[in-house]
Amino acid sequence: MQRPPEKNTLIVGWNVEAVQLYDRLLETPALGYNVRGFIRPAGNDRRRHYKNVPVVGDLENFSECVKKYKISEALIVLSPSEKTYLPQIIDLCTKNNVEYSIVSDAYEEDYDHVVRHIIRVVLKPREFGFRRIFDILISVTLLILLFPLFIITAIAIKLDSPGPLFYSQQRLGKDGKIFKVYKFRSMVQDAEKLTGPVWAGKEDPRITRVGRILRKTRIDELPQLMNVLLGDMSFIGPRPERPFFAQQFKKQIPFYMARLKTKPGITGLAQVTVGYDETIEDVKEKIKKDIEYIENKDSLLLNLKILLKTIAVVLKGEGQ
Structure with a gap:
């Protein structure tokens, strides 16, 4: 070696x-x-x-x-x-x-x-390694296959409520890099105009009728395939957090910023085991899972389990 x-x-x-x-x-x-x-x-x-x-x-x-x-x-x-x-x-x-x-x-x-981090004699692959190639192939393939679903979703959003099709938001990526994440709009236009940054609840009145379906099936997250293609995200990894909330969490939760050591993902271990954030305790549970994933992110079996669990969540409509 x-x-x-x-x-x-x-x-x-x-x-x-x-x-x-x-x-x-x-x-x-x-x-x-x-x-x-x-x-x-x-x-x-x-x-x-x-x-x-x-x-x-x-x-x-x-x-x-x-x-x-x-x-x-x-x-x-x-x-x-x-x-x-x-x-x-x-x-x-x-x-x-x-x-x-x-x-x-x-x-x-x-x-x-x-x-626990164990120092090992491992030559870390360059960023453009197997994972990056996998991300590009998966994102391009899904963007092509799901294009009809994108069209149907766009029509449904436009018929349901006024406003843009897509919603962009600043998030923290690897090493604290700020980028814009893209979603199908699932809330009313200017949902945070009066409240400022707040978590979405289970019965959030800001969520539109079509938005509830999009969130339950996780279809609203699909535009993030473009983020994967652009290199800001990976297909699997910790979910990217908003800078506003990250500044609060890092003061309350040890190791919070450790999740920035890897690219954020569309899906991840925390998302398929813990679900959405509703309390600070939920966030703490997610950080445990995020760090567990980071320590084992090269495990093919773990990544396969996350993918299968994600498919199950989508088919069962267990999103929020």
């Missing part, structure tokens, strides 16, 4: 586990991690080095360290007393375009989920 290029790396954590991780990396140089230093989340420990690798800073000057040492990846390994800093660390990595891996168990009492 070809040795991967070296990645300038920070170890975020200043504890026994952090130095043990560094020792493991020394024993496996083929992983390609060039550790430039440790970031100390908190505390006044006077020790400044471990095996000639310095403590280069804390969370306040994280961004400066990234620029100074040309950091491309951060390995997060926190002690129990440091784990309250995890959401802040993830946010800093996201803002500085730094890839991150949670190497230790990252557990929060109010968030019943454990994330």
Whole structure:
């Protein structure tokens, strides 16, 4: 196997586990991690080095360290007393375009989920790999096959209520990139003009008669095949969230921003197991499923199960 290029790396954590991780990396140089230093989340420990690798800073000057040492990846390994800093660390990595891996168990009492990232010697495929080819083939095929359904849907929407056929909305994509997601309009025109951004409820009066059918069968999501074709989305992945809600959720839910490590999808594990968001607890359950999928997204069996479950949801009209 070809040795991967070296990645300038920070170890975020200043504890026994952090130095043990560094020792493991020394024993496996083929992983390609060039550790430039440790970031100390908190505390006044006077020790400044471990095996000639310095403590280069804390969370306040994280961004400066990234620029100074040309950091491309951060390995997060926190002690129990440091784990309250995890959401802040993830946010800093996201803002500085730094890839991150949670190497230790990252557990929060109010968030019943454990994330473990195991460092493996894997050469990650380029973006234009098997998944991208699969997305293009599926989206083009479905756009052609479903074109008659698009025409029927367009006529039904126009006959049912005034307004445009399609509805576009800003969403967060991979690495926090903002893009416009497309749907068939299922609500009255200017549905949020008076209320601002709000969740849709089961008996939402803003939903039109045709809209209820579209949402139950998930037909309203089909225009997102164009988002897949354009490369903003994948066929399977975490659902893209609106920036307004994402800013709220990342303050309340640890690991929320971790879902931005992969492309969002038209369907996903969270959508076929949890359903629509109605409470913050629903969102937390979805994040568990999103992270579970991200950790196992290369599993052919898992992706096949999601596809089959999605088809079942559509046929049974279990959407909302």
